[in-house]
Amino acid sequence: xxxxxxxxxxxxxxxxxxxxxxxxxxxxxxxxxxxxxxxxxxxxxxxxxxxxxxxxxxxxxxxxxxxxxxxxxxxxxxxxxxxxxxxxxxxxxxxxxxxxxxxxxxxxxxxxxxxxxxxxxxxxxxxxxxxxxxxxxxxxxxxxxxxxxxxxxxxxxxxxxxxxxxxxxxxxxxxxxxxxxxxxxxxxxxxxxxxxxxxxxxxxxxxxxxxxxxxxxxxxxxxxxxxxxxxxxxxxxxxxxxxxxxxxxxxxxxxxxxxxxxxxxxxxxxxxxxxxxxxxxxxxxxxxxxxxxxxxxxxxxxxxxxxxxxxxxxxxxxxxxxxxxxxxxxxxxxxxxxxxxxxxxxxxxxxxxxxxxxxxxxxxxxxxxxxxxxxxxxxxxxxxxxxxxxxxxxxxxxxxxxxxxxxxxxxxxxxxxxxxxxxxxxxxxxxxxxxxxxxxxxxxxxxxxxxxxxxxxxxxxxxxxxxxxxxxxxxxxxxxxxxxxxxxxxxxxxxxxxxxxxxxxxxxxxxxxxxxxxxxxxxxxxxxxxxxxxxxxxxxxxxxxxxxxxxxxxxxxxxxxxxxxxxxxxxxxxxxxxxxxxxxxxxxxxxx
Amino acid sequence: xxxxxxxxxxxxxxxxxxxxxxxxxxxxxxxxxxxxxxxxxxxxxxxxxxxxxxxxxxxxxxxxxxxxxxxxxxxxxxxxxxxxxxxxxxxxxxxxxxxxxxxxxxxxxxxxxxxxxxxxxxxxxxxxxxxxxxxxxxxxxxxxxxxxxxxxxxxxxxxxx
Ligand code: SF4
Ligand code: SF4
Ligand code: SF4
Ligand code: FES
Numbered sequence: 056x057x058x059x060x061x062x063x064x065x066x067x068x069x070x071x072x073x074x075x076x077x078x079x080x081x082x083x084x085x086x087x088x089x090x091x092x093x094x095x096x097x098x099x100x101x102x103x104x105x106x107x108x109x110x111x112x113x114x115x116x117x118x119x120x121x122x123x124x125x126x127x128x129x130x131x132x133x134x135x136x137x138x139x140x141x142x143x144x145x146x147x148x149x150x151x152x153x154x155x156x157x158x159x160x161x162x163x164x165x166x167x168x169x170x171x172x173x174x175x176x177x178x179x180x181x182x183x184x185x186x187x188x189x190x191x192x193x194x195x196x197x198x199x200x201x202x203x204x205x206x207x208x209x210x211x212x213x214x215x216x217x218x219x220x221x222x223x224x225x226x227x228x229x230x231x232x233x234x235x236x237x238x239x240x241x242x243x244x245x246x247x248x249x250x251x252x253x254x255x256x257x258x259x260x261x262x263x264x265x266x267x268x269x270x271x272x273x274x275x276x277x278x279x280x281x282x283x284x285x286x287x288x289x290x291x292x293x294x295x296x297x298x299x300x301x302x303x304x305x306x307x308x309x310x311x312x313x314x315x316x317x318x319x320x321x322x323x324x325x326x327x328x329x330x331x332x333x334x335x336x337x338x339x340x341x342x343x344x345x346x347x348x349x350x351x352x353x354x355x356x357x358x359x360x361x362x363x364x365x366x367x368x369x370x371x372x373x374x375x376x377x378x379x380x381x382x383x384x385x386x387x388x389x390x391x392x393x394x395x396x397x398x399x400x401x402x403x404x405x406x407x408x409x410x411x412x413x414x415x416x417x418x419x420x421x422x423x424x425x426x427x428x429x430x431x432x433x434x435x436x437x438x439x440x441x442x443x444x445x446x447x448x449x450x451x452x453x454x455x456x457x458x459x460x461x462x463x464x465x466x467x468x469x470x471x472x473x474x475x476x477x478x479x480x481x482x483x484x485x486x487x488x489x490x491x492x493x494x495x496x497x498x499x500x501x502x503x504x505x506x507x508x509x510x511x512x513x514x515x516x517x518x519x520x521x522x523x524x525x526x527x528x529x530x531x532x533x534x535x536x537x538x539x540x541x542x543x544x545x546x547x548x549x550x551x552x553x554x555x556x557x558x559x560x561x562x563x564x565x566x567x568x569x570x571x572x573x574x575x576x577x578x579x580x581x582x583x584x585x586x587x588x589x590x591x592x593x594x595x596x597x598x599x600x601x602x603x604x605x606x607x608x609x610x611x612x613x614x615x616x617x618x619x620x621x622x623x624x625x626x627x628x629x630x631x632x633x634x635x636x637x638x639x640x641x642x643x644x645x646x647x
Numbered sequence: 648x649x650x651x652x653x654x655x656x657x658x659x660x661x662x663x664x665x666x667x668x669x670x671x672x673x674x675x676x677x678x679x680x681x682x683x684x685x686x687x688x689x690x691x692x693x694x695x696x697x698x699x700x701x702x703x704x705x706x707x708x709x710x711x712x713x714x715x716x717x718x719x720x721x722x723x724x725x726x727x728x729x730x731x732x733x734x735x736x737x738x739x740x741x742x743x744x745x746x747x748x749x750x751x752x753x754x755x756x757x758x759x760x761x762x763x764x765x766x767x768x769x770x771x772x773x774x775x776x777x778x779x780x781x782x783x784x785x786x787x788x789x790x791x792x793x794x795x796x797x798x799x800x801x802x803x804x805x806x807x808x
């Protein structure tokens with residue numbers, strides 16, 4: 056890339072010619088405040104918080120969209136700039152409920168941070184204030200449009216990253232509001248519950264539907280036996296909520312914290328991730344052997360499953376009938392675990408800690424009562440778990456490292472990497488390879504399916520079978536691209552892994568929020584940093600293949616029989632439903 | 648949701664929309680043009696029409712709705728055969744336009760902004776018609792009526808079938 060010389064606040068610096076002024080300043084160590092801008096996602100120059108003065112240009116310019124050019128002279132903190140930015144933020148505040156004390160984003164809100172940084176001690180403007188009812192319709196995402204500052208970061212992520220497009224800008228001027236078409240609730244449209252919109256919202260306009268209250272209540276109820284399962288990605292994200300650098304694994308402290316919160320047993324969803332591999336891997340072999348529907352597509356990401364049901368119903372038959380690890384765990388907690396330990400399943404309260412808001416929806420699906428009870432009673436996200444730990448006054452960073460409880464707590468590296476895009480595929484390959492070939496896999500790491508590339512492909516030669524062709528997509532836009540390719544007859548795969556969230560579960564909609572300014576300073580995508588935690592845990596495990604998990608072997612011997620057997624079928628497999636794409640009925644399009 | 652009844656009985660509105668789309672094109676750049684022509688034929692843009700258009704053009708419904716609500720020329724409510732615009736400008740208001748409006752609402756059994764179920768009248772309010780000398784004033788389909796009292800209203804309505 057060609058370089059140009061620009062002067063920022065009197066200091067000359069060289070930057071690539073395709074940079075914006077904001078990026079150039081960032082590189083030069085000069086911090087320009089931003090609000091609507093979100094690296095790689097939203098660059099629309101809407102909020103004007105990032106104003107700067109540029110010698111050649113008339114008026115102040117939005118640095119997040121202003122391209123650099125040779126000789127550009129930029130001033131980032133003249134009195135005019137500072138005053139204009141302050142006025143912009145004050146105007147936002149004048150139409151904003153200043154409920155910081157009771158707001159979910161208090162101390163993590165980007166608007167609040169700006170007000171503080173700009174030294175706003177009162178708001179000079181007063182005017183009419185927009186008030187909207189809170190949208191409680193979704194099982195996963197709660198939307199409070201009164202707090203929305205119309206930055207459209209959620210619109211960008213929902214449309215461009217997720218290809219769902221339920222969020223849009225409605226009306227104009229003072230009447231503007233961000234939300235679904237026809238002012239429907241998020242629960243009434245084809246929202247996937249992925250929660251990516253929450254992760255990009257700079258303020259408290261979007262948040263997860265709270266389940267902590269019901270968990271506190273259960274924990275305080277002596278008649279309840281409260282157990283918890285923790286998804287692989289939680290351990291890779293939770294530390295951030297306590298100030299640790301992104302990508303620090305905190306498995307042991309997480310287990311210790313959960314015990315101190317009062318859970319009777321702390322189990323690992325990785326155990327059922329291994330079980331998922333056993334069921335799904337065998338399903339793959341079965342489908343290949345019997346000429347069943349291929350490619351087989353993973354079904355552990357409930358955001359992806361709902362996306363498929365709404366938008367790609369022609370692929371429902373391709374979805375693996377294996378339940379997600381959370382769902383399998385739920386079904387076994389009130390059957391296998393209850394029977395083994397002589398506990399009345401009616402008294403078991405089963406909580407899952409997940410990186411995912413869509414899991415709140417999944418646990419409410421009607422097929423989630425295989426045990427005869429609600430398989431999972433509450434789903435808390437990584438953020439909610441952190442809030443509970445803080446509320447209980449637990450000194451997280453100084454906790455000892457503790458181990459999961461036995462019987463549903465053993466896991467392998469294969470179960471752990473479920474949290475990263477490509478991880479389910481890699482875990483499946485580790486098992487399928489050995490089951491088909493009867494040989495021991497020498498190098499268990501399949502690098503072709505790792506990493507942040509949107510769509511990854513690989514062909515693996517398995518002795519005794521031949522080539523197994525696989526593909527991996529993360530983020531629903533990539534998923535849609537891959538499915539479109541397959542629809543048009545391109546791409547002939549046996550097995551596909553799809554996760555709704557960019558980066559896989561580590562980037563889930565329930566994970567710690569990485570703010571806009573923070574994203575600008577990171578050396579890599581935050582998801583890639585969290586992958587490192589996941590792969591470190593995998594590397595440090597002695598057992599790295601699902602079929603070697605001793606508790607998995609035990610549950611098949613003592614309880615389930617064999618993969619795809621009758622009991623498995625009843626407890627561990629499920630069905631999917633075609634869902635409408637629109638909230639109104641429309642006729643078919645004419646034949647092309 | 649798609650209907651299962653087959654295209655033979657496809658609602659006539661959608662057949663017309665198909666024709667417009669065949670003529671103009673389904674690319675996103677034709678969105679406004681397509682909406683304008685559909686509204687021209689149907690009189691307004693109901694929800695199912697917007698969703699059908701979104702599907703046909705391969706763009707998110709939220710975007711179609713965003714455009715429809717951004718431009719004041721688009722309407723999502725049916726417009727009656729006769730459009731009553733009551734001036735609520737200062738002069739008219741002072742001279743009792745509020746009561747006039749209330750009387751229309753009472754007689755037509757609709758609120759301002761709505762259309763009677765038989766599609767005969769749409770009731771709207773507007774800012775200054777530039778006929779303050781005649782306040783309070785209104786216009787029906789462009790015809791101006793001035794110096795109104797609530798007693799005039801039944802007579803005005805009777806003039807429009
Ligand atoms: S969104 Fe931010 S500024 Fe608004 S009330 Fe919440 S914390 Fe305060
Ligand atoms: S949860 Fe996902 S699909 Fe739903 S509105 Fe948010 S980004 Fe869009
Ligand atoms: S909901 Fe949040 S992300 Fe979306 S436009 Fe409003 S403030 Fe921005
Ligand atoms: S205009 Fe640049 S951050 Fe909003």
